[in-house]
Amino acid sequence: MEINPLDAIEATESAPKAAKLSWLNPAVAITVALLATFMGICKVKDDNIVQAMQQAQADKVDHWAFFQARNIREEIAKSTLVQLRLQALTVPEQHQAAYQAQISVYESLAKDQAQKKEELKVLAEKDQTTYDALNFHDDQFDLSDALIAIAISLLAVASLTQLGWLYALSLVPSAFGVLMGLSGLAGWRIHPDALIRLLS
Template sequence: MDIEIGAEAKDKRFNRRVAITVVALSIFMGLCGVKDGNIVQAMQQAQSSGVDAWDQYQAARTKLHIDETARAQTRFLALSGDGRAAAPEAAEITRLDAEIAKYQAEAPALKSRAQGFQAQYDALNVHDDQFDAADALNSIAVSIAAVAALVEIPAALWASWAFGALGVVMGVAGFLGWSLHSAFLSRLLG
């Protein structure tokens, strides 16, 4: 009878470790999931703002091209026999010159703004990858812990802890904004 009680106590200790592992990793996965969702929303906003900025840049460049063409045509058509433009045409050329200068000044700022949104998206994507890796590693850890509980093999629980530790490191890196990034995992999961 003492042997049965000793075996039962050993099973309970092992199962408690498995249960604590599963609970701790599940809570951490939930927190990571919330943060990852917020990052994905920020990525979508940055991408949308970037598309809008690139559209504004392209519109400014298109208007610049149209005004440059209109200026050249107006100048060509307005030339009188003595090589000078008449007053209405000269006013139009002056107006087009002002528009051209405005678009030439505006385009670099719009381009820089669009590139800024792209950089913001890229930075957020690194952290999204970290949370994705944490989720994958922690899911593997929970699965191995479940198997460890069924087969009662301590090595399986240790493997679960190893995957869980890697998952926690990746999740903490995402929360703290560290630049820790696994290109291999990103390619594998991306």
Template sequence: MEVEISVEAKKKRLNNAVAMTVVLLSVFMGVSKIKDDNIVQAMQLAKADAVDFWAEYQSNKVKLHLAESNLNQTRLLAQSLPGNAKVMAAEEARLARDVEKYTARSVAIQKQAKASEAEYDRLNFHDDQFDMSDAALSIALAMAAVAALVENWLLLLASWGFGAFGVLFGLAGFAGWAIHPGWLVALLS
């Protein structure tokens, strides 16, 4: 009879450990998912901004090219039609201002586009951390469930290892730590 109680007590301890593991990892995973979703939304906005800025940059560069071409044509016409010097000088001045304006705008827009791309990359770094956390925690939860079914403490310990890995990367994502398994991300990308 004492043997049965001790076996029952061992099962209860294992089941309690599994239950606590599942609760703690699930709560952490849920909170991490909220943060990860917010990061993904910010990434989408940064990417949309970058695309918009690059489109504006291209448009501005086309306008610059047209202004430069028109300026060159106006200069050529001014040489061949010296009687219209005042009109041609005014047009040259206007086109020269356009060239300066579009040149300055191109530089500013390019900086904005690159800043949006840099923001996307910064956010993607943290998104990768939350992705690693989510994957490790999912594996940990599955292993914990199987550990309860087969009544195996070793499997539960392995689950805790994956859980620790997942919590580490989740905390890194929250805290902005520079922990990033680049090789693993590259492998899974």
């Protein structure tokens, strides 16, 4: 068996490089494990937020539907009230009391429906406010997921290519992804509006 001296030289030259980057694969593995764990925690919170958003949206639709129903009832009561008042002008004196009693009933009904309609409007607007507040945090978690996914992709390439600078580069989206995830978990008001609008 012949030994090629060039092979020995190449092996000797590549040995320091391999030893120098021996930290890379363990660092990538630990970083990916930490990011995946953090993503899992954020996913649980984000799913709960999405469920709350769906509930707020359903409540808003229900309240606006009831608002419209109350509005229709109010309009019908007002229309009936107008008819009763006009008819009261033409009926004999002995029937006036009955007409006045019905007029009072429909005045009270119209007033009641108007009041309940305004209460429903306030509830529907509150539902929209709740939805917007939840959506703010949902955006934070979405951005966190995207940034951490980019970081994990860069980490995979860094591990394959054994490029230390690529590992360092992957820490940038990792840091921003963790920041956005922590913002969603802790309720911080960090929200890159321009980026969110671009991705929406």
